[in-house]
Amino acid sequence: MASYRIALNFEDGVTRFVECQAGEKLLDAAYRSQINLPMDCSDGVCGTCKCRSEAGSYDLGDDYIEDALSKDEASDRLVLTCQMRPTSDGIVSVPTRSSACKTGQQKLSATVAKVVAHSDAAIVLELDVDVAVAPQFLPGQYVNIDVPGSNGATRSYSFTTAPGQSRLGFLIKRQPGGLMSSWLAHAKPGDQLTFTGPMGSFYLRERARPLLFLAGGTGLAPFLSMLEVLAQGEPGPPVHLVYGVTRDEDLVLVDVLEAYAERVPGFSFTTVVADTASSHPRKGWVTQHMPQDLLAGGTVDIYLCGPPPMVDAVRAWLSQTGITPGSFHYEKFTPNLPLKESA
Structure with a gap:
């Protein structure tokens, strides 16, 4: 029997995965995995189990009332987990903390x-x-x-x-x-x-538009995971990575990126060094080496991971230049603290 893997993303950043059998309601699959998603009626009447499907396909049926889930909410991919039957792997955002569902990391x-x-x-x-x-x-x-x-x-x-x-x-x-x-x-x-x-809420979404990855220092890490997944998938829109560092010595794993350029159709990358004394051919900041052709028209999804000054600088640059990407996902990190901010 077919089954689908559903990622449940809780508002405290915890992610848990459940296996949902074909035709099985997500609420039941979660309970089977000892994850108590919010629920009062389980009949599509109260709306307590309302969540948002971030990715994947599903069947909601028609056994629920509009007071529980309106047509506008359904068209915006809000779902009732007591009625939702996944038909593919997917991601569901749960608007509560994992501890409230008697689960956790x-x-x-x-x-x-x-x-x-x-x-x-x-x-x-x-x-x-x-x-x-x-x-x-x-x-x-x-x-x-x-x-x-x-x-x-x-x-x-x-x-x-x-x-x-x-x-x-x-x-x-x-x-x-x-x-x-x-x-x-x-x-x-x-x-x-x-x-x-x-x-974390910084993760690769469905690849519907060209992708622009912006990495600062060891903020390269999550993009390597994304590239490995893209390498294993079907060809899609182009992907470009701008990898910025402070010193020449900070420019690591370039050989890994070169290998991905061979493995991922449409993938290319640019390296940038901020140190003015560097002999690197591209010096300065990431914002000075943005691929203008990819940004034209805003038909690009941007993913950004780096230290807070870099993230703030990119956000300010996008605002100043009037560029509004199709979607924008970013994550700040500091060397000695858990990741604090993402969007």
Whole structure:
């Protein structure tokens, strides 16, 4: 029997996945996974279970009243989970915290497989998990990794790999004296780590228009996950990445991007270095090297991940130039704190 994987995104950033059998209502599939979605009547009368379908196809039937879900709401992809029968994989936003649904972050254990330092700029961390519990996530999301020996401190890192793999990848900024950087300096294959997640509202949506990816430093990480998913999918509209860093040394994994340029039809990228003393052919800020042809007419979806000054600068540039993209998704990060803001 066919089944569909549905990502439930809660308003506190937690994402849980449920398997929904063909013809099964999402509310029932969630209960089967011990996730108590909001519900009073389960008959399409009260509207308590109203959520929004962000992606995927479904059948709502006609066994509900308009007071519970109006025609305008239904046309705007609002759904009643007590009536919604998914007909494909999808994403549903749940307008409540995960704790209110008696669920929360999943905690997994992993084994260090590889630690590779890229000068003083970044570290590539690879972890192995049991294939039977390989985490599902949306490309672009992150997890909170527990820092060993730190009395409960965590650090948030985006996946660089595709969902469902037993080998997980992360790109981590090296911070002198930082808790995770200090631990990784001595980490070796076989060491154990634990993490919780996935989390975050910064993830790849349906590819309906050309895509513009804007990465600052290790903000490249979520785009590598997105590119891996695009490489495994069907060809679509063009994708361009502008990858900006402060110094030449910060420009890491360019060979990985070159490989994606070979694997992903229509993918291209530009690298930019801010340091005026650099010999790099493109110096300055990301906003100085935007692909004007891709931005023409606003028929582009923009994804932006980087430190707060970069995110603020790009948002201001878009406002000043009057460019309104088809959709705009961004995530700010700081080196030592969980990811704080996304849209």
